[in-house]
Every structure is written in structure tokens, then in C-alpha cells.
Amino acid sequence: MNILFIMYDQLRWDYLSCYGHPHLETPNMDRLAAMGVRFDRCYIQSPICGSSRMSTYTGRYVHSHGASWNGIPLKVGEVTMGDHLRANGTDCWLVGKTHMRADAEGMARLGLEPDSLIGARVAECGFDLFERDDGMRPEGPDGLYDEGGARTYSNYLRAKGYDSDNPWHDFANSGIDADGNVLSGWFLKNSAEAANIAEPDSETPYLTRRAMEFMAGADEPWCCHLSYIKPHWPYIVPEPYHDMFGPEHVPPAIRTQAEYDNAHPVLKAFMESPMSKTFATDKARNAVIPAYMGLIKQCDDQLGVLLDWLEETGRIKETMIVLTSDHGDFLGDHWMGEKMFFHDSSTRVPLIIYDPSPQADATRGTACDALVEAIDLAPTFVDFTGAEPPRHILEGESLLPILRGEATDTQRDYVICEYDYSVTPTADKLGRSVRDAVMFMVADKEWKLVHCEGGYRPMLFDLANDPQELTDLGDSAEHADVIERMYDKLFRWTRRVSQRTTRSEAQLLEMRGKSRRRGVVIGIYDENDVPLDLTVKYRGRRAANHKASGKE
Template sequence: MAAPKNILFIMFDQLRWDYLSCYGHPHLKTPNLDRLASKGMRFDRCTIQSPLCGPSRMSTYTGRYVHSHGASWNNVPLKVGELTMGDHLRDLGMGCWLVGKTHMAADAEGMRRLGLEQDSVIGARVGECGFDIFERDDGMRPEGPDGLYDEGGALKYNEYLRGKGYESDNPWHDYANSGLDDDGNVLSGWFLENSDRPANIREDDSETPYLTRRGIEFIEQAEGPWCCHLSYIKPHWPYIVPEPYASMYGPQDFLPRVASETERETDHPVFKGFQNAPIGKALARDDVREKVLRAYMGLIKQCDDQMGVLFDFLERTGRMEDTLIVVTSDHGDFMGDHWMGEKTFFHEASVKVPLIVYDPSPEADATRGTTSDALVECIDFLPTFVEVAGGDPAKLDHILEGQSLLPMLRGGAAPEREVVVCEYDYSSSPLAGRLGLHPDQSRMFMVANQDWKMIHFESGHRPMLFDLRNDPQELEDLGASAAHADVRARMYDHLHVWARRPAARTTMSNEAFVKERTLGAGRTGVLIGIVEETELPQELTAKYTGRKAKDMRGTTPGTPGE
């Protein structure tokens, strides 16, 4: 074992923390991720920065809160000038490559204004969230009356499928994400009634094994040191999976729905609005939830099996001895809990994600197989990677808002953090329109510590509050409880401190400010408030004393002095 020289950053999409056996799922066995946890450290309180793919990922890739980087919704461009993982790591001599999904939208207008051509090296990196691209696959090629959701979605994967005999203009949909009836009709995975059918594809050709192979192909040809972001598409919807996974799980394997009738009868318009979204109404039905859970659990089992393929390869090739491995998710999935689907709210099912970190260095031996309930955020990953690459995250604390986990992995202290913060901007959602909200009002913020979680709504609606110690399932909303007014006040104090942080000043480091003020007055000749020259050391006044000049006071303007 030695200090890691490479980083393998694995992210799943929409993977709940409690659907891994190392996190306590009693029926969904994930031995390969469990094996990694036994070699590393498992984090039990890792919080994302936004319960939506795009903004969550942009926070992970920049090490900054959504409020700071501004990409607050899917396909909102990350503005030109935001430093990303690739920028930081390349400055330290480490390559940074993508295999899979980012959900990054390029700031085309900003690039045009600055004259950056997208086909140039710099332009391509700016347009791809700072990564060099081995293969980008955001895993989405749906098509509606206005065209494709993503013109670049699944292009190489579709080409691969056609080469394997899957004949279609969009095999991503017709085979990888749909079933088939006895008459040869495509049964689209977009319709939840088909979620319990097997996808019409050989398992080895489906998305997760395909992306695993592409990740292995990258590592085989990579010249280090490197960071590889292996970013999986699943278990994100469409909820459908090939055999043998489609038949692995049934109702006897499902976790009970976490929900109460009191929640269903809530008086909170925003919470109720998300329950009444189509996906919420669908997954509130037991028959639909059962179909979806069969596929969701099968997809997760397939992901874990592919981790076995990947980890076996790393061990065989010696990469397990020099590579830091991080496994996480961009957010969870309600799966009908709290009468909601998808991920766009702040319960633990959505905002708490699995995090397993394996550090091969001998210094990490003391923490192998341990767990931590420290308050960790996904913005902590990038400072960790910077430190692994030989940098000093403290010198970037004006840019990176997270904290390195490396000291903790090696037996040191956990990040100093009183609360975690998550944000969601639902300006583009139909709910904002139904509630008649301006985009400025269509935002909400979660602030939480070990004991309490509070949700603030810019719409002016009352906050929501949960007692995480006594109500870990978050079934009782205490946001209107008079007895908990002091708790809400304390949580608002935390939120206000967070909101006042100096997040926009990224062009000059804190270290530079400290250096400037400690050098002493006058080092660059600016002397303010000095009455007599003897008040300062002679070296600071040397440019202003002992000098001679002509007397110009009596001369006519425009003529030489006497």
C-alpha cells in the first residue's frame, strides 16, 4: 500500500442510501459495495447540495453551494469562470476524465462573449464542466413533439447497440429501456405499468455493464496520475431492468412505505403540491410502487454486480493499491415515501446519500471498516481530491466551500461544521405556476444538524421542522408548533450565517488578504493618516523624504518654471 496517486470517483444516479446492505437493507444484498466499505470508511450523514441531478452535480464538481455557482436547475448553464474539478486537479498535475454522466449545460453565451471556441481544448473543457472526455453519456435520449431532450444523449451507446444488432432509430429507448409483448410491440419503460417487465436487451449490453467496460477501458490506457469520474446512469428512471434482475425481487423484499395520513392531510401548500405531482400520485398507489420497486431494486443489484467486475479488475491490475475510490450518488429517490416520487424535496430519502471512501495509504489503516455520522457534504469531495493530488485546500478556501475528508480518513478530525445546507429552485416546475409564484419566490432551503432539520420557503409559507432524534422517519412536521419556536429561531440563525458567507469573492484568496494586511502599512507607498514622517520606519517613507523639486508656484501656466 502507498499514498494514492489516482482517484476513481464513482457516482450513481438516484441511488438511495438505505438500499445497500451495508446501510442496513435487509433483503437487497450488495456484497461488492459492502466489501469496499470494509476496506474503507462509510459515512452515514452525507448530504447533497440540491435534490436534482444538475445542480447537485455542479456543486460536487465545483466544491461550491448552488447559491454560489448559480446552476440551480437541470440545463441551467454553469457560468464561464467557475473553476471545476478538472481545473483544480490539472493545476496539480493530475488529469481529470469523464466516463458517463454530468448533466452539464455549457454557457454558450458566456463562451461566445469571451471568444472561446467549443472545439478548442479550453473551450471543450469549459463546455464539459472541466473534464476531458473519454465518453460522455448522460443516459437520456427521450423524444417528444418538440424533439429530443438531449441531442447528444446516448449517441455512442446507441451506435454500440446497433453494432450488436439492435435495429432502431433509438435503441436506447426501444431495447435498453423498454419491454416487449408477444406480438413484438415495444412496451415503453416511460410507462410505470411496464416497470415489472424485463427490458428487451441482453443483460451484458444494458447501460450499467456497458459503462463499466468503458470505465475499465479508460483505466487500461490511462497514464497517471489521473482522476476518472465514472458516472453511472442507473438506477435513475426509466425504471426497467433486464433479466435476471427483473425477476429477483418482490413484495416480500420491499421496505415498508414511510408515510403517514397526517402527512397526506398537510396544510402546507408546497409540500402538498409535490405530493400531488404526477409522480407523487403514481407512487402513492401500492400497485405502481410495487412494479417500480421490482425494477429499482434490480437496477441496484446490477450496479453492485458491476462493482464486483470493476473491483476485481482493479485488484488484478494493482490499481487497488494506488487509487483512492469514492462511491456516492447525486441524490436519492422517494419511492412513494411521504407520498412522493422522484427526489425534489428534503426528506432523508432524497438528500442523504451513500458515501464510501477507500484510501489505500497505510495512514488510513486505522479507519478501515469504520463508519462515521459526522456532518459531511458533497462539496467536501473536491477539497479531498485536491489534497490527494498534493494541493492545499486551505489555500483555496475562498473558492472551495467544502472541507477535505482526508484527515478524517487517516484518523484525524472530522470537518468542523455545525449544519449542512441543501437548496432547491423549483421556478421551472408546474407547481410554481399553480401557486402563482415569481421565480424569486420559488426557492427553498434546508438547514440541518444531528438533531433538527428545518425547511425555509422563500414563498412566504411557514417553515417545516423535523426532530431527527425522536422522529428519524420525519413524519411529524413541527413547523407550526409553538413549543418549538426557539428551535426554529436557532435554525434560522444558522441559515442566516450561511447566507452571509463571502461566496462571490473568488479572484483573491483569503491568504492574500492576510498577507497584505500583515506586511505593514506603506509597503506599496500608500500612507493614510500619517501626521509626521517619523511615525513610520524610514524605509516606508524613503520615496517621500529627502527629495528636491523646482518651485512652480509663481509660474504662468504652460511656461517653464524659473
């Protein structure tokens, strides 16, 4: 059995037709949902690319692995999905994005050479590389954002005749006017333009073909992480997807004036960022969202290409397929752009899993309302390969029992999401220290509480009666008991044992009392107070008297 682990970047859960979008049809994502289980309450562990992915790839919370923002390395020693799977005889390969940065200092300290096998895996978040493409080649006055970003893809474009020092920008992510001027996709006013590239050469079809090339030549068993770059910005898409949707297809923004006027100080600071102010305008939303929908439509069509190929080659019968996202996109909801806060627009993601095993036949085409976290994927994959997930390392839980009809719910009664905004301008605006510029979300099916360090009151949303999260009840005396109950859950989470990763629970139980069997009998007053066999080495022994008093 193999695993095809598909992750889209910045794909909202409610922009799939199987999750209820009113205008955007995603028949192939729906097709996958009909083949497997659609999870309706899946939450990420951080609302930003890097830290969210590091949680998914390690199966651990951000508080545990420490890579809390983009560019913060995953420290050497963190065990990853690839490490777990290889230990069970399953290779783990990457096609696409990870947004991971290597812990170069830690590798140097331990003498791990980046070009060695183990060094390369540590530097690439545990994956072997078929092709890494983080899909980011922006360039400013200080140089490229990422020197290696989209390098292989850019070389592919040049070989196809897209002549430029940065074809990723000039063709794949920009339009062109009648005079040949590049209309940069970075500027939202250009989102309605068609990207100046033949559709088969754009990023999503390119990565689809690369994934099929990998699978066609792979030795089994394998896990292939097909990590698409889109529908992440720049929001621009090639023909024919650029004009499939218009302003008439843009859903109304989920927001109210009262929400803005009465916003919690930390939330208000995010609402007042330049990006959020742009997305608060109709002109920005009407330009961006149709392009965003076009990007998703292209993703769906390429999933159809992939599913058809898997069926034609017979691989569909032996491959678990997982579809998810690393976070959502506010798109003007709650007066914000991007994704850096805890509303469902950002933290709730699609999750669809197809298990080809006959044991999963009973659940095909069903939806599951269980509280699920992205960290559940790593233990699910380990479980699928037939091994026992190491629970002293992996903090999620396997979803295989749900997929196979053995359970209808997870064991948790809350989900957690964390955000470290210490490197952002918002921290400066709020006057927050690096220590205080962090916040946490704890949610169950009825309530969502947000705690911000720095002496702020909490935020509280009634998910049952206010599912759009428009009214903050964090200063409501009538909800003091709910706030206390949600804080109890958050504190329970903070008290978990998460760093004891070198001994399993079974090993710890086996260690109980072993020291007595090896002669450690601390606190025993008389040798007859313990079983004879524990002190047999201390009884009936004789020795010469070497004390000074004994020699006189």
C-alpha cells in the first residue's frame, strides 16, 4: 500500500462544492469525497505556512517542535513523518512545497553534512526530494526572497521558451498588456488578467505531471507528498480559468461593522494592517476572489487528471489518497486579509481521505463531524503501514478507526492552534515583547476561546449560535463559567508531557521498580522489610575489618 498525500496551499475549506460553496463546483474533489471520508472539523495547528506544515510533518504541536513562524528552522532531532515511515519500510518523497528551513547551526554542531543522506533528509524535513518547489521567487532591492525558490520550475520554463531572468514572475504569475509590458501578479488590480503562460506550463499542471513521473518510477511502498503551490498568492491564473468567475460569484464578506468597532485590541491591530485594509475593500475582493476561485478550479481539474491516471494504471487500488490544506485565507472576512488569526476562515481546512482497503468500504461517501487536527495525519499514515504509532512522539491520533468504521469520533474534546507573531509589525504596533507576542486558540464543537499573552482579556465565540464568529463574548460576565471551562482545557493541554520522546509508555511501565531488582533499596529500615530476593546480594556477606578501631 502507498500513500499520496496532497496538500494545497491556502485553500479554504468552504471553497469546495462538497463543503457547500454556492458557486464553485469542484467535481473531482467531490469525487474523492465520494470514494472516502470527508472530515468537517479539521483544524490546523498554526495559521501560517511554515509552522502549520512543521506540525503536520512532525505530528506535533508548535509548542513542541518550536518552528513557530516562517523561516524558523525545525530543530535537528525532531522526528518527522518520513522518519516514522522509513522505519516501517515505506519511502517518503516530496514533490512540491514544504516552506521548511534547515537548522544549519544544529547540523554543523552535530557534524551532519548537508550533502550526506541523513543530512539531506534533516535539511528537508525528513523527505527525500524528487522535486522541491516552494513556489516563491519574489525579488526586491535586497535580492531574492529564496535563492532556490522555483529554481527547477524556472529552468523548465526557460527550456520551453519563456525567456526571462525570472520566468516564475514574468510568465507564471503575471499578465501582459498589448505593448508587451508585464502586469505583475503581486498587484491585486492585475488579478483579473490571464497569466502570460500556456495553461499546461503553469505551476499546478507542472507539479501534477512531476508527481505522476515519480509514481511511475517509484519502488513500492512509498508516500508521495504532492504539495501544490496554489491557490496561494500571487492571485493570478492562466486562460481559461481567469474569467470563469466574476464579482457576481464573490460571496459576501463574513463581517459586521459592530465586529470592527468592538474588536479586541489584538484583533483590531490585525484588522488595521495594510493588507487587511486592502481586503476590506470591494474592489480588492472583486478582483482577487474570482482569480482565487479560478486557481481552485484548475486545482480540481488537475486532481481529475491525477485520479484518472491512478485508475488507468491500477494504482488507485493500492494507494491511500489524502487531500488537505495548510491553512485558509480570510479574503476580507472579519476585516482581514491573509490568514494570521484564529477564525474558521483561516484555521479550519478541508480534509478528505480515501482508504483503498476493503475494511473502509462501509464508510465511503460519508462525512465525519469529529474534532480532527492536522497532526493526526502522521499517526494515520504510520497506522496505515501496519505499524503502531509511537504515541510518546506523535501527539495526534490515527484516523484509521474512523475510516474503517471502528469509531465515529476522536478521543479529544478540544483542538489547539497557536500563533507566534513576534517577528511581525503588529507586535511593534501593540508594543509587545518577543515573549508576549504569542496567542493560543482552544476550541470544541460549541465554543472557541482565544488567549493572547500580554495581559489581555480572552476572546470567546459561541460556535453553536454564532458559527460565523461575529460576536466576541470574551468580556461577558454571563459567560464567565464557559471561559473558565475553556481555560481548563487550554491548561490541560499545556500540562501535557510532550518532550519525553526518548522512552515510550511501555518502556516507562517496564522501568517501574527495576532499580530495586538492581540493588537500589532506598528508604528500607530493615532488610526483612522487603522480599528476600531483592536484598540477597547484601545478606550473609563477610569482609576484613579495615577500620582504625578494628586494627587495635
